[in-house]
Amino acid sequence: MPRMLAEKSDAVAAIAEVFREHGYEGASLSQITAATGFGKGSLYHFFPGGKEDMAAHILAHIDHWFETELFAPLRTGDPATAIARMMQSVTTYFQSGHRICLVGAFALTGTRDRFATPIAHYFRRWINALETALxxxxxxxxxxxxxAETAVLAIQGALVLARALNDETVFTRALHRIEADLLRPARPASQPPTGQGSGGLDGGAA
Amino acid sequence: MPRMLAEKSDAVAAIAEVFREHGYEGASLSQITAATGFGKGSLYHFFPGGKEDMAAHILAHIDHWFETELFAPLRTGDPATAIARMMQSVTTYFQSGHRICLVGAFALTGTRDRFATPIAHYFRRWINALETALxxxxxxxxxxxxxAETAVLAIQGALVLARALNDETVFTRALHRIEADLLRPARPASQPPTGQGSGGLDGGAA
DNA sequence: CCAATTCTGTACCAATCGGTACGATCAATA
DNA sequence: TATTGATCGTACCGATTGGTACAGAATTGG
Incomplete structure (x- = not known):
């Protein structure tokens, strides 16, 4: 069987950056060919389904990276170590806020409807893994x-705010605070702020 | 002088929803004409600068709404009341997480570079106003x-996560927690955030 | 070596893109 | 009511869109 001249995965990373820059709907094939160096022929050979196929592969690639790098250690490794490692990996991966979360960005536009399942899975597994560690x-x-929910939510907010203010200290400051909150010793049944309880029952999503 | 047949501001709100749905780069003029009911002629009469002009007007409109509805009360009104009102307004405005923050969404793609100044101003003034109240x-x-920074950041994160999980309880839960944190009585001089102290366990981030 | 199969550039497609031109249409004033 | 200037629909522009077709280059197994 003839080996591949170039790896599909080479393209995936480059295409992901185009999506990060222009969004899914805003990314054009000509931008993608320029960024990857592949012609349309190669692109449609690797991804017969076109843009949607590319995005699906990218989301799967991201999901796999987070699964092995973050989620698995959170579930099975030493909790405190895994959490510290998570913060470190997140900082590196998102380049201290200079790089956005593609999954989060997809969630904000109509693109979410196309990829609702992988998007929801990504965040759900992240939260669940962190919850397990905690x-x-x-x-x-x-x-x-x-x-767990609060921490993941804050990371996404940090990415938005750091980019909006173009200030990476917003990101690093937020991550330090999140880590401190997570590793803070468990409090013995602190009383809920009010009787309201904010629907404290478990939030099983639809 | 002939009165206007239709208000420019009528279009602004409709166009904003198109941008929310498809992003700035992904929104097409045909979608905008369909959403507004205005033909291209009217659109380019109102917004001679095309899409960029439309987006600028929308950002200004959003900025003005938040300024009068949230920021001003935070700066001059009763702090606790203004904060409670802020949370209420945010919940209503973002429809409990079903509606995204256009400014935040713009910040995540290359659109940020086009509108860097209004985007940064929006969040900076929000944070500053809340900081004043606190x-x-x-x-x-x-x-x-x-x-203040943490709260605004968390609101943005709540919008991302609620949409990603398609679960509005994520949003309402987060807002209740944020409000509780903000209105919690001031603690007497806990150590500044620079300290990495916390557990003193193995080294933290880089 | 050669054939088989995988890869890749280019030409091309209908559709749509953002944007312009311009005549028709409207409400208000005089 | 005639004039006026803002408002609006439509046809149209060149450029680009996502996607297809296909011939040829590259790379392997035999």
């Missing part, structure tokens, strides 16, 4: 769930 | 600044 540090299930 | 509740300047 639970194993001694936090009760409810607090672990809340903290 | 300072007037008794928080010292450093803590007020930190809390």
């Amino acid at each position: 639970h194993r540090t001694g936090l009760d299930q409810t607090q672990a769930s809340q903290q | 300072h007037r509740t008794g928080l010292d300047q450093t803590q007020a600044s930190q809390q």
Whole structure:
């Protein structure tokens, strides 16, 4: 069987950057050919489904990287170490806020409807993995769930705000605070702020 | 002088929704004409600069709305009341997470470079106004600044995550937590955020 | 070596892109 | 009501869109 002259995965990373820059709908094939160095022929050979096929491969690639690099350690490794490693990996991966989260960006436009399943899976697994780690540090299930959701949410917010203000210190400052919150020793059943409770029951999504 | 047959501002709101749906680069003029009901003639009469002109007007409109509805009360009104009102307005404006923040979405793609100034101004003024309110509740300047940045950041993250998971409870849960954090009575001089202290466990981020 | 198969550049397609031109249409004033 | 100038629809422009077709270059197994 003839080996490939070039790797499909070579293109995936380059295309991802085009999507990061212009969004899914805003990215044109000519920009993609320029960024990858591949002609349309090669592109449609690798990705017969066109742009949608490319985006699907990119999301799968991102998902796989986070799974092995972050999620798995959170689920099975030493919790505190895995959490510290997560913050480190996130900082590196997002280049201290200079690089955006493609999954988060996709979630904000109509692109979400096309890729709703992988987008939701990505964040759900991230939150669940972090929740598992927190639970194993001694936090009760409810607090672990809340903290995990809050942390992932804050990372996304940090990416938005750092880019909006064009200030990477916003990102690094936020990540330090998030890490401190996560590694803070478990509090013994702190009383909820009000009787309201904000629907504290588990938020199983649809 | 002939009165206007239709208001420019009528179009602004409709165009904003198109941008929310498809992003700036992904929004086409035909989608805009369909959404507004205006033909290209009217559109280019109102916005001689084309798409970029439209987006600039939209950003100005959003900025003005937030300025009068949120920022001004935060700066001059009763702090606790203004903060509570802010959370209420944010919930309504973003429809509990079903509607995205156009400014935040613009910040994530290359669109940011086109509108860097209004985007940065929007978030900077939001943070500053909230910081002022917090300072007037008794928080010292450093803590007020930190809390304000954290809150605005969390709101943006809540919008991303709620849309990604298609679960509005993520948004409402986050907003309740943010409000509780903001209105929590000032703590007496906890150590500044620069300290990496916390657990003192193995080394933190780079 | 050569054939088989994988890869890749180019030409091409209908459709649509953002934008312009311009005559028709409208409401208000005089 | 006639005039006026803002408002609006439509036809049209060159350029570009996402996508297809296909011949030829590259790379392997035999």
